[in-house]
Amino acid sequence: MPDINVFVLGLDEANLPTLQEVPEAESYRFHRLLSVEELQSGEVSVPDLLARARKQLDAFEGSIDAVVGYWDFPVSTLVPLLSRHYGTRSTSLDSVVKCEHKYWSRLEQAKVIDEYPRFGKVDLSAEDPRPPEGVRFPMWLKPALSYSSELAFGVKDMDEFRDAVAQIREGISRVGRPFEYVLDQLDLPPEMEGVGGQVCLAEEALSGLQVAVEGYVHQGEVVIYGTLDSINYPGTSSFLRHQYPSALPAPVQERLRDVSSRVMRQIGMDGATFSIEYFYDPATDAINLLEINPRHSQSHAELFEFVDGVPNHHCMLSLALGRDPRLPDGEGRYRTAAKWYHRWFTDGVVRGVPDAAAIEQVEREVGGVRIDVVPQDGQALSELEQQDSYSYELAHVFTGGRDEAELREKYDRCIAALGLGAEDVRPDAARTGERR
Structure with missing residues (x-):
């Protein structure tokens, strides 16, 4: 079978291994189309990015079979713009913008649902x-x-x-x-x-339990393939972990699927993946939609691989190639999985970042884990981009296990073994939202 050339906007080393775990990956050739730094650092210029991407694609001597991406703007909008030019599959530009532009998204939601603040x-x-x-x-x-x-x-x-x-x-x-x-x-x-x-x-402000619904639209049919719980650090709005599958009652998950389906039909998406974040309040039984992302979450790829046997990148790639995007269900090595965020809540200079060999040793010793360290040794946390307004990410730890207790035990072992930390620049200055 000839190689299928897939151009991935912002292809990064963290996601390449999971892309290579999708079914029929041996027939795919993944090509980086622009770097993450080009796409996300500073104030980007969409016309310049389009010109650079087109220059790279035009110089390619093989077939251009798919253009895909799993990041937010500008990647989410570059995909339909480039797909329209090169004749590859994607959803429409306006359906993406109706998700990305939070105000327009609320206007569209209000036409078909009541579950929003x-x-x-x-x-x-x-x-x-x-x-x-x-x-x-x-x-x-x-x-x-x-x-x-x-x-x-x-x-x-x-x-x-x-x-x-x-x-x-x-x-x-x-x-x-x-x-x-x-x-x-x-x-x-x-x-x-x-x-x-x-x-x-x-x-x-919304209250309750945070939950994410992942799905896709294929030939007009909205399909929900996973629901995940999002748990914050106590007393904060910063994620501690995402856990799959969700522990919410089945009737609540069915309501989430119904609301998601109505909204995505209104948005007009087709041939693409999405991820929708919600709050569910057990005290009032209320559901409220937080935001719609016009792409699947690359953060969850390992979780679906651990539990279902295939990373969710499979849906994105299949839709871009006109193939069946269905994921298996429960065919992975573990019953449950989580992505953990090891955070620091003050500015500081990072010390003790382990090298690749040390990280691989921890992964082997603990088993069923994958670790990504975010900063470089000696880097000031305030120099990190794309952080929330209240904390900084030191590492992401993916764990698979038979239950939540095993997930937590593996995470704790990884953090203790890594020894990551930061010397506080201002010891008494817990983050209060100021950006430096």
């Missing part, structure tokens, strides 16, 4: 910005476009509101300004005229 725009140009009418404290302020919860702030009063607005004003252009180019490619509905990409959204 009160929301509204914040006028960043006002001399004294105020919360939108009807949106009450506590609330979250966030740009309509951002990376990994960057510039997203939980606020409980006007003082915190003003502080968050000041920081969003300063940083919103990094992603918002490049997104203007994408919006210019679309025929926008009346409710989106003049909104643009540099808009701030306020949403009433």
Whole structure:
């Protein structure tokens, strides 16, 4: 069988092994199309990225069989733009933007579901910005476009509101300004005229258990293939781990599937994967949609491989190649799996980063784990990009096991063996949202 050439926007070393574990991977040739640094560092230029990508593709002498990606903007929008030019499969650009632009996404959700928080725009140009009418404290302020919860702030009063607005004003252009180019490619509905990409959204804070629903749309059919629990560090909004499969009751998971299906049909996605984040409040039995991602979560690839036997990258690749995207169910080595986030909650300089050989030794000794260290030795945590507003990631630890107790035991062993830490730059300065 001839090689199938798959161009992956932002192909990184962490995801290459899981891409190579999908069915029929031996027939795929994976090509990096632009680096993660090019795609996500600083203020990107979509026209420049398109030109660089097209130059690389035009110089390629073989067939261009698929263009795919598993990152947020600009990757999510480059995929349909390039696919349209080269005749490869993808969902439409407007369906992606209706997910990525948080304000437009809320407008679309409101047409078909009731499971979302009160929301509204914040006028960043006002001399004294105020919360939108009807949106009450506590609330979250966030740009309509951002990376990994960057510039997203939980606020409980006007003082915190003003502080968050000041920081969003300063940083919103990094992603918002490049997104203007994408919006210019679309025929926008009346409710989106003049909104643009540099808009701030306020949403009433949600409570309860966080959960993620992963799925795809194939030939108009919405398919949910997994539901995962997201557990935070106690007393924070920062993830401690994602755990698969979800422990929520089956009736709740069925409601999540129903809401997800209605929303994705309204969005108009087809031939692509998605991931939707929710809150479920056991006290009130309420479901609330947090956000829609127009791509599957690369963070969950190992979890699906551990439990189901195939990483979720399989769905993305199959849809891009016109193949059956179905995943197996429960055919992996473990009954449950988790991705853990080892975090630091103050700025500091990283010390004691183990080399590749030391990490591999820990993985062998513990078994059923994979470790990715985020910073480099001697790096200041505040130099890391795409961190949330309250913490820094030192390492990601993937664990598979028979139950939650085994997942936790493996994680604890890995963290103890790694010995990762940071020397605090300001010992008394726990992060309060300031960006340096």
